Amino acid sequence: MTDSNNPPGRRTGARAIVERALQAEQRDEDEKAGELVEQAVRIDPDEVASVLQEQSSTPSAPIHAGSSFAIVLTINGQRHELMIDARTTLLDALRDRLHLTGTKRGCDLGQCGACTVLLDGRAVNACMMFAVMAEGHDVLTIEGLAADGKLHPVQKAFIDCDALQCGYCTPGQIMNAVGMIRAGRLNSDDEIREGMSGNICRCGAYPGIVQAVLAAMTEIAE
Amino acid sequence: MNPFTYTRAGDAQQAINAFQGSPGPFYVAGATDVMQLLREDVYSPGTLVDISSLPYTQVEVGPRGARIGALARLADVADDDAVLRYYPLLARVLRETASTQIRNVATMGGNLLQRTRCLYFRDAHTACNKRRPGSGCAAMRGANRINAILGTSEQCIAAYPGDMAVALVVLDAHIQLEGPDGPRSVPVAELHRVPADDPAHDTTLRPGEIITRIDLPASRFAESCAFVKARDRMTFEWALASAAVGLEMDGGTVRVARVAAGGVGTVPWPLPRVEHALIGKALSAERAAKAAALSVEGARSAGDNGFKLKLLPRVVEQAILAAGGQA
Numbered sequence: 001m002t003d004s005n006n007p008p009g010r011r012t013g014a015r016a017i018v019e020r021a022l023q024a025e026q027r028d029e030d031e032k033a034g035e036l037v038e039q040a041v042r043i044d045p046d047e048v049a050s051v052l053q054e055q056s057s058t059p060s061a062p063i064h065a066g067s068s069f070a071i072v073l074t075i076n077g078q079r080h081e082l083m084i085d086a087r088t089t090l091l092d093a094l095r096d097r098l099h100l101t102g103t104k105r106g107c108d109l110g111q112c113g114a115c116t117v118l119l120d121g122r123a124v125n126a127c128m129m130f131a132v133m134a135e136g137h138d139v140l141t142i143e144g145l146a147a148d149g150k151l152h153p154v155q156k157a158f159i160d161c162d163a164l165q166c167g168y169c170t171p172g173q174i175m176n177a178v179g180m181i182r183a184g185r186l187n188s189d190d191e192i193r194e195g196m197s198g199n200i201c202r203c204g205a206y207p208g209i210v211q212a213v214l215a216a217m218t219e220i221a222e
Numbered sequence: 223m224n225p226f227t228y229t230r231a232g233d234a235q236q237a238i239n240a241f242q243g244s245p246g247p248f249y250v251a252g253a254t255d256v257m258q259l260l261r262e263d264v265y266s267p268g269t270l271v272d273i274s275s276l277p278y279t280q281v282e283v284g285p286r287g288a289r290i291g292a293l294a295r296l297a298d299v300a301d302d303d304a305v306l307r308y309y310p311l312l313a314r315v316l317r318e319t320a321s322t323q324i325r326n327v328a329t330m331g332g333n334l335l336q337r338t339r340c341l342y343f344r345d346a347h348t349a350c351n352k353r354r355p356g357s358g359c360a361a362m363r364g365a366n367r368i369n370a371i372l373g374t375s376e377q378c379i380a381a382y383p384g385d386m387a388v389a390l391v392v393l394d395a396h397i398q399l400e401g402p403d404g405p406r407s408v409p410v411a412e413l414h415r416v417p418a419d420d421p422a423h424d425t426t427l428r429p430g431e432i433i434t435r436i437d438l439p440a441s442r443f444a445e446s447c448a449f450v451k452a453r454d455r456m457t458f459e460w461a462l463a464s465a466a467v468g469l470e471m472d473g474g475t476v477r478v479a480r481v482a483a484g485g486v487g488t489v490p491w492p493l494p495r496v497e498h499a500l501i502g503k504a505l506s507a508e509r510a511a512k513a514a515a516l517s518v519e520g521a522r523s524a525g526d527n528g529f530k531l532k533l534l535p536r537v538v539e540q541a542i543l544a545a546g547g548q549a
Contacts, residue, residue, distance in 0.1 A: 063229075063230040063232070064228055065227065065228070067226065067227050067228070085225070086225070086227065086270070087223050087225065087226070087260075089257075108261065109258055110254060110258070110321075110323070113321070116323055119326075119327075122297070122326040123322055123323050123326055124326050125327070127257075128253060128254050128257050128323075128324075128327065129253060129327065130228070130257075132228060132272075133272065176322060179322070179326075180322060183301070185301065194456075194457050195322050196322070197322075197456075197457040197458040198320075198321025198323045198324065198458055
């Protein structure tokens, strides 16, 4: 890696800690890596802000040329500044860095849908997207769905229709259903099944899930 | 996943410069396929050049043609009312592609360039001439149920997995490219290349080139088209065999026929012999079956995938009859 690939400027404390944590992780020093990651999570916000400023001070250069850098994510309406490794997925950032653990990790390959969140209102797999690629977009997770302490109609319908057994896939099921109802693309049981096919339920609660989506659609339409 | 450097490009020139100036460069847009390949260590790029911010997201569609940005998401095109009206074959294929979540992210250009689902290409611990040239092909004597029966070579039997390219071949689409040597245009039918003795190169793209747009000629086959996809489950699965058909009918007689198959070839597989067997003939169940039988001319089974020799003609026959309104 040459200097031209890195944002100009000093090695900040934040960057150094992240890099050390990653190196420790590479060497399988789990405990040490864990400690350093904890430190990195608690990095002084001012330092992250200074890295952000540094990165944006060269407008003609491509953005974020580097293997670790600061990003800004908007999650559930809140702005978060983070130092990350380039490989960090949106799911990693949500769960491991921001401790928003309602979004679940299942297959980590885009096949099961447990990690579904809304990106600008559309359902996406958080495991299939690098965190840096979510910059500039609004991310909504299951934690941000209920408004004013009142469950979203889809959340309520999943409870009313008993649309789950173990519940691990439920946040992803609900987020995809919310996205599809918003898009207005569900007009029949078959379309619900097709639209929800990116969400696997190993307990097999599918009949209840279809019922819940129908019930929520009716409630939202009213 | 091995460490890499990330660069986000704001326009095509920045992207091409970053590509040329970086060690081990790789373009990424929707990342849905790239992410899987990175996780499995099939790809170990030095630099990921993110082109998802480039301004190629338009979906401009009318009766006289379509210009679709390569960075338009599959859902943007699948759910577009004008696409449904003027290019229903494309809308149909996209609605049968992947899942809601993937369609919301995966791009049109990226879909064309998705890599094979061959189990051995995606398992970095096995021999694969496409992944590591000269290492051999574990699929030849392995679990090759999903592999190709057409366009294979002694080196590679990996099937091209996509369906959209199959529809775009029927629709005579062209892609527009930007690259280090300037812009150029390539028919979708000439984008993918059969493995022959160089399986590592899936396409005729030159290093650093970016697909910017997919262009369709004036609306055709909107009245008489069909797409049939046989797969292991009803949804969110790649094709074992698929067929896209566009017909122009003159009463009960076929005036123009375009037919191509997916899931069976090392590239989207055009079927000119099937087309010729239909043109000028009255469409009937018997005629469709006779024409469809020609779809497996030159096809070779590698073992587990032998069932495709029977499956493909049936899928093609069904698609011909559906396009002609006789299903």
